[in-house]
Amino acid sequence: MHAFDVLGDPVRRRILELLATGEQTSGAVVTVIQQEFGISQPAVSQHLRVLRENGFASVRAMGTRRLYSVESGPLEEVDAWLDRFRQFWGQRLDALGTELARGKRERRLREEAEEPPVGG
Template sequence: MCICTNMQTDVFQVLADPTRRLIIQTLREGEQQVSDVVEKAGIHQSGVSRHLRILSESGFVSMRPDGQRRLYALRPEPFQELDGWLTQYRQLWEARLERFEAALEKKKQQQTRRVKDRGTRE
């Protein structure tokens, strides 16, 4: 999966669906059968199967046959790639927040000095 301009929409569309996010949350517990996901997520089997197919096609979920069962699990790579993509924005906002914090601290110190100056004049 590549998070490039035209893929961003696809990745975010996949993750935007609340049912798929619930399935992802359920699969965080580890490899599971569709019936386990149905039970834990409280969604009909047809819906779970449809969303698992979408998650699988987008690379977020893998399926491993085990006899008659199909076991689904999260794949770490798309989440790592998404985290890497988000890191650049996280760094941007952290830098802005640090500058904002420094400006607030400077203003607080100026106000403290003004209060002290008023107190010494009285």
């Protein structure tokens, strides 16, 4: 399965967001996903399996619990693919930064002009 096929599903993206905060038990993941998406425990387990089989997540046993965590490899591949498109939004972000700085400067100058002289 291609990385974007894996990431194209909102449930799997949300699971990765949860795992990005740190290792999670399968039970914790199931609880959040069931609340947010209203799907069954077996359906959540299926999404976890897809993430695991495609290298986005790993699992380790701790007694009877299963602990899931993010694996960075496939995400690094996605990042590398996206890298060729960053030029399109990089220029816009630079322009936004310039406009924000200009607005702050103009606001500061306006406020300084409105202040009464010290000792006056």
